Amino acid sequence: MTSTTRTLRSKTFRITAIGVAATGLCVAGAGLAAAANPTSSFGQAVGTTVNAVGVDWSDMPAGYTQAQYEAFWGAEYSGEDLVELQEIWSLEETETKSRAGQMILDGEELPFAPGTHTTPELPANESEAILAFLDAGYSGGDVEELSALWNTEYVETKARAGQMVLDGEELPLDPADVATTSGS
Structure with a gap:
Protein backbone atom coordinates (compact mmCIF):
# COMPACT_ATOMS: atom_id res chain seq x y z
CA MET A 1 0.00 0.00 0.00
CA THR A 2 2.88 2.36 0.66
CA SER A 3 4.05 2.38 -2.95
CA THR A 4 0.50 3.12 -4.22
CA THR A 5 0.05 5.96 -1.73
CA ARG A 6 3.47 7.36 -2.61
CA THR A 7 2.68 7.15 -6.35
CA LEU A 8 -0.66 8.93 -5.87
CA ARG A 9 0.98 11.68 -3.75
CA SER A 10 3.77 12.02 -6.28
CA LYS A 11 1.29 12.36 -9.17
CA THR A 12 -0.86 14.79 -7.18
CA PHE A 13 2.19 16.87 -6.31
CA ARG A 14 3.36 16.96 -9.94
CA ILE A 15 -0.08 17.90 -11.25
CA THR A 16 -0.40 20.62 -8.61
CA ALA A 17 3.08 21.94 -9.38
CA ILE A 18 2.32 22.00 -13.11
CA GLY A 19 -0.96 23.80 -12.43
CA VAL A 20 0.73 26.42 -10.26
CA ALA A 21 3.49 26.96 -12.82
CA ALA A 22 0.98 27.23 -15.69
CA THR A 23 -1.14 29.71 -13.72
CA GLY A 24 1.96 31.79 -12.97
CA LEU A 25 2.94 31.81 -16.64
CA CYS A 26 -0.58 32.80 -17.67
CA VAL A 27 -0.67 35.66 -15.15
CA ALA A 28 2.79 36.85 -16.24
CA GLY A 29 1.82 36.64 -19.91
CA ALA A 30 -1.39 38.57 -19.28
CA GLY A 31 0.59 41.18 -17.37
CA LEU A 32 3.07 41.57 -20.22
CA ALA A 33 0.31 41.81 -22.80
CA ALA A 34 -1.53 44.39 -20.72
CA ALA A 35 1.67 46.38 -20.18
CA ALA A 36 2.35 46.41 -23.93
CA ASN A 37 -0.96 48.19 -24.58
CA PRO A 38 -2.44 49.32 -21.25
CA THR A 39 -5.28 51.24 -22.87
CA SER A 40 -6.64 48.26 -24.78
CA SER A 41 -9.78 46.64 -23.42
CA PHE A 42 -7.65 43.64 -22.41
CA GLY A 43 -5.11 45.87 -20.63
CA GLN A 44 -7.88 47.67 -18.77
CA ALA A 45 -9.55 44.37 -17.81
CA VAL A 46 -6.27 43.00 -16.42
CA GLY A 47 -5.65 46.24 -14.52
CA THR A 48 -9.15 46.20 -13.03
CA THR A 49 -8.92 42.52 -12.08
CA VAL A 50 -5.55 42.72 -10.35
CA ASN A 51 -6.57 45.91 -8.52
CA ALA A 52 -9.72 44.10 -7.31
CA VAL A 53 -7.64 41.37 -5.67
CA GLY A 54 -5.35 43.88 -3.97
CA VAL A 55 -2.36 43.95 -6.32
CA ASP A 56 -0.92 47.44 -6.82
CA TRP A 57 -1.08 47.75 -10.60
CA SER A 58 -0.67 50.82 -12.74
CA ASP A 59 -2.03 50.76 -16.27
CA PRO A 120 2.10 58.27 -47.06
CA GLU A 121 0.56 54.97 -48.06
CA LEU A 122 1.82 53.65 -51.37
CA PRO A 123 -0.58 53.35 -54.28
CA ALA A 124 -1.75 49.79 -54.96
CA ASN A 125 0.22 49.48 -58.21
CA GLU A 126 3.50 50.43 -56.45
CA SER A 127 2.82 48.00 -53.60
CA GLU A 128 2.13 45.25 -56.15
CA ALA A 129 5.37 46.05 -58.00
CA ILE A 130 7.43 46.04 -54.79
CA LEU A 131 5.93 42.69 -53.82
CA ALA A 132 6.77 41.29 -57.27
CA PHE A 133 10.37 42.49 -56.87
CA LEU A 134 10.70 40.83 -53.47
CA ASP A 135 8.92 37.66 -54.57
CA ALA A 136 11.38 37.37 -57.47
CA GLY A 137 14.10 36.90 -54.86
CA TYR A 138 16.04 40.12 -55.24
CA SER A 139 18.01 41.25 -52.20
CA GLY A 140 18.79 44.45 -50.34
CA GLY A 141 22.12 44.48 -52.15
CA ASP A 142 20.25 44.49 -55.45
CA VAL A 143 18.20 47.47 -54.26
CA GLU A 144 21.40 49.31 -53.31
CA GLU A 145 23.00 48.56 -56.68
CA LEU A 146 19.93 49.70 -58.62
CA SER A 147 19.48 52.79 -56.43
CA ALA A 148 23.06 53.84 -57.16
CA LEU A 149 22.60 53.15 -60.88
CA TRP A 150 19.28 55.00 -61.18
CA ASN A 151 19.99 57.63 -58.49
CA THR A 152 16.67 56.85 -56.76
CA GLU A 153 15.49 56.26 -53.19
CA TYR A 154 14.99 52.65 -52.07
CA VAL A 155 11.19 52.60 -52.24
CA GLU A 156 11.19 54.15 -55.71
CA THR A 157 13.90 51.71 -56.78
CA LYS A 158 11.92 48.67 -55.59
CA ALA A 159 8.75 49.93 -57.28
CA ARG A 160 10.55 50.64 -60.56
CA ALA A 161 12.39 47.31 -60.52
CA GLY A 162 9.21 45.48 -59.54
CA GLN A 163 7.35 47.02 -62.43
CA MET A 164 10.12 45.78 -64.73
CA VAL A 165 9.69 42.29 -63.23
CA LEU A 166 5.93 42.47 -63.82
CA ASP A 167 6.54 43.62 -67.41
CA GLY A 168 8.96 40.74 -68.01
CA GLU A 169 11.94 43.05 -68.50
CA GLU A 170 15.45 42.23 -67.31
CA LEU A 171 16.93 44.37 -64.57
CA PRO A 172 20.30 46.02 -65.23
CA LEU A 173 22.16 43.92 -62.68
CA ASP A 174 25.35 41.92 -63.01
CA PRO A 175 24.20 38.49 -64.31
CA ALA A 176 26.29 36.70 -61.64
CA ASP A 177 24.47 38.67 -58.91
CA VAL A 178 21.05 37.90 -60.38
CA ALA A 179 21.81 34.17 -60.56
CA THR A 180 22.66 34.05 -56.87
CA THR A 181 19.86 36.28 -55.60
CA SER A 182 16.87 35.36 -57.72
CA GLY A 183 17.70 31.71 -58.22
CA SER A 184 17.69 31.89 -62.03
Missing part, protein backbone atom coordinates in the same frame (compact mmCIF):
# COMPACT_ATOMS: atom_id res chain seq x y z
CA MET A 60 0.54 53.34 -17.36
CA PRO A 61 4.29 53.71 -16.81
CA ALA A 62 5.40 55.98 -13.96
CA GLY A 63 5.10 59.65 -14.90
CA TYR A 64 2.78 58.97 -17.83
CA THR A 65 -0.95 59.34 -17.39
CA GLN A 66 -3.90 58.00 -19.31
CA ALA A 67 -4.91 61.60 -20.10
CA GLN A 68 -1.50 62.32 -21.65
CA TYR A 69 -1.67 59.11 -23.68
CA GLU A 70 -5.14 59.91 -25.00
CA ALA A 71 -4.21 63.55 -25.71
CA PHE A 72 -1.14 62.59 -27.76
CA TRP A 73 -2.73 59.85 -29.86
CA GLY A 74 -6.11 61.62 -29.94
CA ALA A 75 -4.45 64.63 -31.57
CA GLU A 76 -3.57 62.23 -34.42
CA TYR A 77 0.20 62.34 -34.08
CA SER A 78 1.79 59.41 -35.87
CA GLY A 79 4.52 56.97 -34.87
CA GLU A 80 6.85 58.85 -37.22
CA ASP A 81 5.93 62.11 -35.46
CA LEU A 82 6.81 60.46 -32.15
CA VAL A 83 10.25 59.44 -33.45
CA GLU A 84 10.88 63.01 -34.65
CA LEU A 85 9.88 64.44 -31.25
CA GLN A 86 12.22 61.95 -29.54
CA GLU A 87 15.07 63.24 -31.69
CA ILE A 88 14.19 66.91 -31.13
CA TRP A 89 13.88 66.57 -27.36
CA SER A 90 16.48 63.80 -26.87
CA LEU A 91 14.02 61.79 -24.78
CA GLU A 92 12.98 58.17 -24.78
CA GLU A 93 9.57 57.13 -26.08
CA THR A 94 7.45 57.23 -22.91
CA GLU A 95 8.90 60.54 -21.75
CA THR A 96 8.27 62.01 -25.20
CA LYS A 97 4.61 60.91 -25.24
CA SER A 98 4.18 62.16 -21.68
CA ARG A 99 5.66 65.57 -22.43
CA ALA A 100 3.79 65.95 -25.74
CA GLY A 101 0.52 64.80 -24.20
CA GLN A 102 0.87 67.24 -21.32
CA MET A 103 1.66 70.07 -23.72
CA ILE A 104 -1.50 69.25 -25.67
CA LEU A 105 -3.54 69.15 -22.44
CA ASP A 106 -2.07 72.54 -21.46
CA GLY A 107 -2.96 74.01 -24.86
CA GLU A 108 0.68 74.47 -25.86
CA GLU A 109 1.94 74.07 -29.41
CA LEU A 110 4.22 71.16 -30.30
CA PRO A 111 7.12 71.77 -32.71
CA PHE A 112 5.00 70.60 -35.67
CA ALA A 113 1.42 69.69 -36.59
CA PRO A 114 0.07 66.15 -36.22
CA GLY A 115 0.90 63.87 -39.14
CA THR A 116 3.77 66.02 -40.40
CA HIS A 117 6.14 63.05 -40.47
CA THR A 118 3.68 60.38 -41.52
CA THR A 119 4.79 58.18 -44.39
Whole structure:
Protein backbone atom coordinates (compact mmCIF):
# COMPACT_ATOMS: atom_id res chain seq x y z
CA MET A 1 0.00 0.00 0.00
CA THR A 2 2.88 2.36 0.66
CA SER A 3 4.05 2.38 -2.95
CA THR A 4 0.50 3.12 -4.22
CA THR A 5 0.05 5.96 -1.73
CA ARG A 6 3.47 7.36 -2.61
CA THR A 7 2.68 7.15 -6.35
CA LEU A 8 -0.66 8.93 -5.87
CA ARG A 9 0.98 11.68 -3.75
CA SER A 10 3.77 12.02 -6.28
CA LYS A 11 1.29 12.36 -9.17
CA THR A 12 -0.86 14.79 -7.18
CA PHE A 13 2.19 16.87 -6.31
CA ARG A 14 3.36 16.96 -9.94
CA ILE A 15 -0.08 17.90 -11.25
CA THR A 16 -0.40 20.62 -8.61
CA ALA A 17 3.08 21.94 -9.38
CA ILE A 18 2.32 22.00 -13.11
CA GLY A 19 -0.96 23.80 -12.43
CA VAL A 20 0.73 26.42 -10.26
CA ALA A 21 3.49 26.96 -12.82
CA ALA A 22 0.98 27.23 -15.69
CA THR A 23 -1.14 29.71 -13.72
CA GLY A 24 1.96 31.79 -12.97
CA LEU A 25 2.94 31.81 -16.64
CA CYS A 26 -0.58 32.80 -17.67
CA VAL A 27 -0.67 35.66 -15.15
CA ALA A 28 2.79 36.85 -16.24
CA GLY A 29 1.82 36.64 -19.91
CA ALA A 30 -1.39 38.57 -19.28
CA GLY A 31 0.59 41.18 -17.37
CA LEU A 32 3.07 41.57 -20.22
CA ALA A 33 0.31 41.81 -22.80
CA ALA A 34 -1.53 44.39 -20.72
CA ALA A 35 1.67 46.38 -20.18
CA ALA A 36 2.35 46.41 -23.93
CA ASN A 37 -0.96 48.19 -24.58
CA PRO A 38 -2.44 49.32 -21.25
CA THR A 39 -5.28 51.24 -22.87
CA SER A 40 -6.64 48.26 -24.78
CA SER A 41 -9.78 46.64 -23.42
CA PHE A 42 -7.65 43.64 -22.41
CA GLY A 43 -5.11 45.87 -20.63
CA GLN A 44 -7.88 47.67 -18.77
CA ALA A 45 -9.55 44.37 -17.81
CA VAL A 46 -6.27 43.00 -16.42
CA GLY A 47 -5.65 46.24 -14.52
CA THR A 48 -9.15 46.20 -13.03
CA THR A 49 -8.92 42.52 -12.08
CA VAL A 50 -5.55 42.72 -10.35
CA ASN A 51 -6.57 45.91 -8.52
CA ALA A 52 -9.72 44.10 -7.31
CA VAL A 53 -7.64 41.37 -5.67
CA GLY A 54 -5.35 43.88 -3.97
CA VAL A 55 -2.36 43.95 -6.32
CA ASP A 56 -0.92 47.44 -6.82
CA TRP A 57 -1.08 47.75 -10.60
CA SER A 58 -0.67 50.82 -12.74
CA ASP A 59 -2.03 50.76 -16.27
CA MET A 60 0.54 53.34 -17.36
CA PRO A 61 4.29 53.71 -16.81
CA ALA A 62 5.40 55.98 -13.96
CA GLY A 63 5.10 59.65 -14.90
CA TYR A 64 2.78 58.97 -17.83
CA THR A 65 -0.95 59.34 -17.39
CA GLN A 66 -3.90 58.00 -19.31
CA ALA A 67 -4.91 61.60 -20.10
CA GLN A 68 -1.50 62.32 -21.65
CA TYR A 69 -1.67 59.11 -23.68
CA GLU A 70 -5.14 59.91 -25.00
CA ALA A 71 -4.21 63.55 -25.71
CA PHE A 72 -1.14 62.59 -27.76
CA TRP A 73 -2.73 59.85 -29.86
CA GLY A 74 -6.11 61.62 -29.94
CA ALA A 75 -4.45 64.63 -31.57
CA GLU A 76 -3.57 62.23 -34.42
CA TYR A 77 0.20 62.34 -34.08
CA SER A 78 1.79 59.41 -35.87
CA GLY A 79 4.52 56.97 -34.87
CA GLU A 80 6.85 58.85 -37.22
CA ASP A 81 5.93 62.11 -35.46
CA LEU A 82 6.81 60.46 -32.15
CA VAL A 83 10.25 59.44 -33.45
CA GLU A 84 10.88 63.01 -34.65
CA LEU A 85 9.88 64.44 -31.25
CA GLN A 86 12.22 61.95 -29.54
CA GLU A 87 15.07 63.24 -31.69
CA ILE A 88 14.19 66.91 -31.13
CA TRP A 89 13.88 66.57 -27.36
CA SER A 90 16.48 63.80 -26.87
CA LEU A 91 14.02 61.79 -24.78
CA GLU A 92 12.98 58.17 -24.78
CA GLU A 93 9.57 57.13 -26.08
CA THR A 94 7.45 57.23 -22.91
CA GLU A 95 8.90 60.54 -21.75
CA THR A 96 8.27 62.01 -25.20
CA LYS A 97 4.61 60.91 -25.24
CA SER A 98 4.18 62.16 -21.68
CA ARG A 99 5.66 65.57 -22.43
CA ALA A 100 3.79 65.95 -25.74
CA GLY A 101 0.52 64.80 -24.20
CA GLN A 102 0.87 67.24 -21.32
CA MET A 103 1.66 70.07 -23.72
CA ILE A 104 -1.50 69.25 -25.67
CA LEU A 105 -3.54 69.15 -22.44
CA ASP A 106 -2.07 72.54 -21.46
CA GLY A 107 -2.96 74.01 -24.86
CA GLU A 108 0.68 74.47 -25.86
CA GLU A 109 1.94 74.07 -29.41
CA LEU A 110 4.22 71.16 -30.30
CA PRO A 111 7.12 71.77 -32.71
CA PHE A 112 5.00 70.60 -35.67
CA ALA A 113 1.42 69.69 -36.59
CA PRO A 114 0.07 66.15 -36.22
CA GLY A 115 0.90 63.87 -39.14
CA THR A 116 3.77 66.02 -40.40
CA HIS A 117 6.14 63.05 -40.47
CA THR A 118 3.68 60.38 -41.52
CA THR A 119 4.79 58.18 -44.39
CA PRO A 120 2.10 58.27 -47.06
CA GLU A 121 0.56 54.97 -48.06
CA LEU A 122 1.82 53.65 -51.37
CA PRO A 123 -0.58 53.35 -54.28
CA ALA A 124 -1.75 49.79 -54.96
CA ASN A 125 0.22 49.48 -58.21
CA GLU A 126 3.50 50.43 -56.45
CA SER A 127 2.82 48.00 -53.60
CA GLU A 128 2.13 45.25 -56.15
CA ALA A 129 5.37 46.05 -58.00
CA ILE A 130 7.43 46.04 -54.79
CA LEU A 131 5.93 42.69 -53.82
CA ALA A 132 6.77 41.29 -57.27
CA PHE A 133 10.37 42.49 -56.87
CA LEU A 134 10.70 40.83 -53.47
CA ASP A 135 8.92 37.66 -54.57
CA ALA A 136 11.38 37.37 -57.47
CA GLY A 137 14.10 36.90 -54.86
CA TYR A 138 16.04 40.12 -55.24
CA SER A 139 18.01 41.25 -52.20
CA GLY A 140 18.79 44.45 -50.34
CA GLY A 141 22.12 44.48 -52.15
CA ASP A 142 20.25 44.49 -55.45
CA VAL A 143 18.20 47.47 -54.26
CA GLU A 144 21.40 49.31 -53.31
CA GLU A 145 23.00 48.56 -56.68
CA LEU A 146 19.93 49.70 -58.62
CA SER A 147 19.48 52.79 -56.43
CA ALA A 148 23.06 53.84 -57.16
CA LEU A 149 22.60 53.15 -60.88
CA TRP A 150 19.28 55.00 -61.18
CA ASN A 151 19.99 57.63 -58.49
CA THR A 152 16.67 56.85 -56.76
CA GLU A 153 15.49 56.26 -53.19
CA TYR A 154 14.99 52.65 -52.07
CA VAL A 155 11.19 52.60 -52.24
CA GLU A 156 11.19 54.15 -55.71
CA THR A 157 13.90 51.71 -56.78
CA LYS A 158 11.92 48.67 -55.59
CA ALA A 159 8.75 49.93 -57.28
CA ARG A 160 10.55 50.64 -60.56
CA ALA A 161 12.39 47.31 -60.52
CA GLY A 162 9.21 45.48 -59.54
CA GLN A 163 7.35 47.02 -62.43
CA MET A 164 10.12 45.78 -64.73
CA VAL A 165 9.69 42.29 -63.23
CA LEU A 166 5.93 42.47 -63.82
CA ASP A 167 6.54 43.62 -67.41
CA GLY A 168 8.96 40.74 -68.01
CA GLU A 169 11.94 43.05 -68.50
CA GLU A 170 15.45 42.23 -67.31
CA LEU A 171 16.93 44.37 -64.57
CA PRO A 172 20.30 46.02 -65.23
CA LEU A 173 22.16 43.92 -62.68
CA ASP A 174 25.35 41.92 -63.01
CA PRO A 175 24.20 38.49 -64.31
CA ALA A 176 26.29 36.70 -61.64
CA ASP A 177 24.47 38.67 -58.91
CA VAL A 178 21.05 37.90 -60.38
CA ALA A 179 21.81 34.17 -60.56
CA THR A 180 22.66 34.05 -56.87
CA THR A 181 19.86 36.28 -55.60
CA SER A 182 16.87 35.36 -57.72
CA GLY A 183 17.70 31.71 -58.22
CA SER A 184 17.69 31.89 -62.03
